[in-house]
Amino acid sequence: MAVFAGLCVVTLLVVLWPVLMGLWPILIAALLHLAAVGWCFRRAWRCNWVREKIRVEGDRLIVEHFRAGRIDRSEWPAAWVKIQVERGHFSEPRLFLASQGRRLEVGSFLPVEERRQLARMLERALRPQSAWRSANPIQVS
Numbered sequence: 001m002a003v004f005a006g007l008c009v010v011t012l013l014v015v016l017w018p019v020l021m022g023l024w025p026i027l028i029a030a031l032l033h034l035a036a037v038g039w040c041f042r043r044a045w046r047c048n049w050v051r052e053k054i055r056v057e058g059d060r061l062i063v064e065h066f067r068a069g070r071i072d073r074s075e076w077p078a079a080w081v082k083i084q085v086e087r088g089h090f091s092e093p094r095l096f097l098a099s100q101g102r103r104l105e106v107g108s109f110l111p112v113e114e115r116r117q118l119a120r121m122l123e124r125a126l127r128p129q130s131a132w133r134s135a136n137p138i139q140v141s
Contacts, residue, residue: 003041004037004038004041007034007037008034011030011033011034012030014030015027015030046068048068049067049068050065050066050067050109051065051066051067052064052065052066052106052107053066054106054122056078056125056126056129058078059077059078059079059129060075060076060077060078061075061076061077061078061081061097061126062074062075062076063075063076063097063104063106074104076097076099076102077099077100078126078129078130079129079130079131080099080100080131080132081097081098081099081126081130082097082098082099082132083095083096083097083098083119083122083123083126084096084097084098084103085119092112092115093112093115093116093119094108094115095107095108095115095118095119095122097122106118
């Protein structure tokens with residue numbers, strides 16, 4: 001909002017002198033331009049807004065994925081969930097939950113360091129219930 005407000009102020013200040021000189025159609029063009037830019041900003045923000053909520057409730061791992069008016073919810077048996085970290089494009093880690101032939105990528109919108117932190121937090125949260133009694137916890141590099 002602050003960027004758009006700043007853009008509006010600068011645009012209207014630039015248009016002010018020609019409008020005072022009597023060239024009022026420039027003001028209409030500037031207002032139409034600002035309306036188009038505002039609509040583009042809003043559309044880009046609303047279409048790319050993503051959030052995930054991951055909870056461990058009893059013996060279930062619940063993942064809710066929110067995206068601009070749409071919610072996808074999936075439940076996983078916490079005892080059988082494996083956390084998989086794989087290298088993706090540009091060697092960035094990608095975080096997957098896997099269980100019973102299903103895979104789900106989580107945290108894809110997060111920066112790399114926060115994705116690593118999420119993997120460690122999920123591993124700690126699932127360790128007490130895990131049926132995968134491994135001496136080697138996941139390696140997040």
